[in-house]
Amino acid sequence: MPFSKINTAIDTIPKSDYLEVVDLWEASVRATHHFLPESDIQYFRPLILNQYLDHVDLSCLRDLSGKIAGFLGVADGKIEMLFIHPEVRGKGVGKRLLLYAVQDLGAKEVDVNEQNEQAVGFYHHLGFKTISRSPVDGMGKPYPLLHMSYTS
Numbered sequence: 001m002p003f004s005k006i007n008t009a010i011d012t013i014p015k016s017d018y019l020e021v022v023d024l025w026e027a028s029v030r031a032t033h034h035f036l037p038e039s040d041i042q043y044f045r046p047l048i049l050n051q052y053l054d055h056v057d058l059s060c061l062r063d064l065s066g067k068i069a070g071f072l073g074v075a076d077g078k079i080e081m082l083f084i085h086p087e088v089r090g091k092g093v094g095k096r097l098l099l100y101a102v103q104d105l106g107a108k109e110v111d112v113n114e115q116n117e118q119a120v121g122f123y124h125h126l127g128f129k130t131i132s133r134s135p136v137d138g139m140g141k142p143y144p145l146l147h148m149s150y151t152s
Contacts, residue, residue: 013058031086114144127152
């Protein structure tokens with residue numbers, strides 16, 4: 001079902017919405033993380049659902065019917081997750097969530113897959129600067145990470 005108009009109010013995400021969040025995560029990853037093989041998407045999906053979501057403060061934007069359009073996970077001043085449904089990319093959902101993370105939650109850091117050039121450009125455009133690089137991700141997989149800090 002397509003998205004209706006996006007509500008601009010930030011909402012919380014209860015555990016009962018975790019499956020919807022993981023489905024959105026997967027749709028977003030498939031649209032933006034072309035470097036990930038299917039095996040890695042399947043590897044990360046249960047980790048996100050069963051472990052990662054419980055370790056961040058989750059926020060989202062929903063459409064008027066209540067469907068989650070994008071979500072944000074923040075922990076200890078760092079954006080750990082920011083994923084937008086492909087159907088609403090380019091409509092301000094990511095920017096609204098990012099500004100909420102920075103201005104309201106005090107998040108000033110993010111790690112971004114270097115191969116996700118659209119995300120790197122998005123963060124640079126909104127005031128983040130690359131401060132360092134790791135040749136592998138947090139799981140030791142060969143996906144370089146850019147460590148970015150908010151400077152604006």
